[in-house]
Amino acid sequence: MQYKMNYSSPVGVLTITTDGTHITGLWFDNQSDYERKLNDKVVAQEQPIFQQVRTWLDHYFQGDNPTIDFPLKPTGTAFREQVWEILTTIPSGETMTYGEIADKIARVKGKDKMSAQAVGGAVGSNPISILIPCHRVVGADGSLTGYGGGIDKKIKLLEIETVEMAPLYRPKHSTKP
Template sequence: MQFKRSYKSPVGNLTITTDGENITGLWFENQQNYETLLNDTVKEQYQPIFDKVTHWLDEYFSGNKPTINFSLKPTGTDFRMNVWSKLREIPYGETVTYGDIAQQIATERGQSKMSAQAVGGAVGSNPISIIIPCHRVVGANGSLTGFGGGIDRKIKLLNNEKVDMSSFYVPSYSTKP
């Protein structure tokens, strides 16, 4: 069984999920069908781990660099788990590109290269937003793309970490009539 709790943050309401011992999800309000990604029934019920996570989030949104003192248990394929572990290595207040992560994984596997798009798919399926910092990944050209919580939230999270935003941009997408 999974349990959930809401948290009001500066980037909107968040939903935290746990199996009672580990954090299994941290989702933005209106993020696509997060509960369908869980294998169990989700019940709103207090769990002690929620206190640790909400304290961590309070510290994070206060501009501090809190230490994670609770366990995380995202569920995914081996490839996704590998990408998510790389996300956890990105220092607070810094960014990397999808290509950087792809190259790291390719090197570890003894390959000459790996698809940045495959990494992007794994980053986009991260079930524990903010704590597993997928918002710190940007496009090779400095574009702020590919964030499940929305680009506005990505910008707010990077600003919260005092990332120098002067070299980033939000690509505009136009459609021809």
């Protein structure tokens, strides 16, 4: 059984899911197919871990860099889980390219090379957005490539974290220099 709650944020309504012990998902309002990905019945019911996540998100959206002190349990293939683990090492306010992640995985696997495209697929399938910061992954040239929640949300999250973005990739409505 999975449990869910909604959280109103500056990037829209977020749906958070838990198995009662671990956070299993954090989804944007445009990702309404999340229940199929969980392969389990999902019910709206308060769980103790949800208060911890609410507090974390409150601090995060205020521009703080809170520590995740509750367990996450993303479920995927071994390769995807390896990529998601690397995402958790990207510090707030910084970015990493798909190629850099591919290089890290290649080194771990003892290979000369790993496909940045395969990494992109794994990043795009991250079930716990924001907490596992896939929004911090950019193209080789710093471009803000696709994001499950939408590029507008990716830009907003990076702005909250005060990531320096090239003027070319700033939204036209941005007031930042």
